[in-house]
Amino acid sequence: MKTIALFNNKGGVGKTTLAFHLTWMLHHLGERVLAVDLDPQANLTAAFLPDEEVELLWDAKPPSTVYGAVEPLLERLGDIHEPSVHVVADGLALVAGDLALARFEERLAETWPRCLDDNPSSAADAFRVTTAFHRIVTRAAAAQSATVAILDVGPSLGALNRAALVAADFVVVPLAADLFSLRGLRNLGPTLAEWRTGWEERRKRPRVPDGLDMPTGAMKPLGYVVLQHAARKASEPARAYSRWIRRFPEAFHSNILRDAVPVGDDPSRISLLRHFRSLLPMALEARKPIFDLTAADGAIGSHAATVCDARAVFEELARAIGMRAVVGQWAQSSSEKPRRKRDG
Ligand SMILES: Nc1ncnc2c1ncn2[C@@H]1O[C@H](COP(=O)(O)OP(=O)(O)OP(=O)(O)O)[C@@H](O)[C@H]1O
Ligand SMILES: [Mg+2]
Secondary structure (H helix, E strand, C coil), rough: CEEEEECCCCCCHHHHHHHHHHHHHHHHHCCCEEEEEEECCHHHHHHHHHHHHHHHHHHHCCCCCHHHHHHHHHHCCCCCCCCCCCCEEECCEEECCCHHHHHHHHHHHHHHHHHHHHCCCHHHHHHHHHHHHHHHHHHHHHHCCCCCEECCCCCCCHHHHHHHHHHHCCCEEEEECCHHHHHHHHHHHHHHHHHHHHHHHHHCCCCCCCCCCCCCCCCEEEEEEEEEECCHHHHCCCCCCCCCHCCCHHHHHHHCCCCCCCCCCCCCEEECCCCCHHHHHHHHHHHHHHHHHHHHHCCCCCHHHHHHHHHHHHHHHHHHHHCCCCHHHHHCCCCCCHHHHHHH
16 A cells, blocks of 8 residues: 655645546546545535534544544544545545544644653553554545545645654645745755655654554655646736746755756656636535546546546546555556556
């Protein structure tokens, strides 16, 4: 099982939208996928489920969400609960997000330094808290026989996201084609490097509790996906964006990968996503990815053609990510698995 986080501390760059579409496309390609909403805004959960269902998950005792699983750690009443998994379709499941997850941030922040503590019970508590997301993802994925877990996180460089990234084998960086995303890479690169080495140092300590399932914390960058038009600047002409897009290879390679900038096409650029405009609200309304919209959902005329384009774009994107992360079918070196038939 491979865990892939979509991460950028810059808000509104399309992380959740990409997480939703990547989850569905990997499922269409035949993978068993677990989506995990680790953003206290819970937007990914809202993309999958209607409000009435979300309310039921939040009101359950304990909540049937990621917060419900970590609650005993927060209340200092023991280790994580078995995570609740919401089955969206056969082979596609969700660990639901929760606004209450924000309460876990402080506990994660105070336990990170305590992983280095010489006091065994303090260090044991710190490791249980720091690895909570990893253990939730691993258990939920095992329960669903998932080959891949997609993590959606909020826009921050705080302790919640550090724990989420410690749980990630791979990172994909969604970027908007603007100055803010370009400059953001200068913070993202050093932060990822600090988290990686910080976890490396911790997991080698002698105070790791016996039998605790420990992540490697590899957080290997697979590349970036550019959202061509940020919604707030949709009135600007397309060429205004290309000057930022041209500068991403240098910024990504020097800050994130810390290697030489390639000559010619950047292999780290996984996709250049167009802005799908009114199709995205239509998809959110139907609780479907854009590429599954039908005439009954309102995708008629030129929209129907865009739905086909979107299917091709996301299929290419999901295959590229699947191959780079060596997920499921791409791990079996020779023959590919047959594609799952789309419902309806
Ligand atoms: N390819 C796209 N086409 C059209 N609209 C898009 C596309 N990608 C994202 N959007 C829209 O842009 C806005 C921000 O997207 P999204 O919520 O996915 O970003 P985010 O990075 O997850 O934000 P946050 O940092 O708040 O979690 C949303 O309104 C979303 O519907
Ligand atoms: Mg989001």
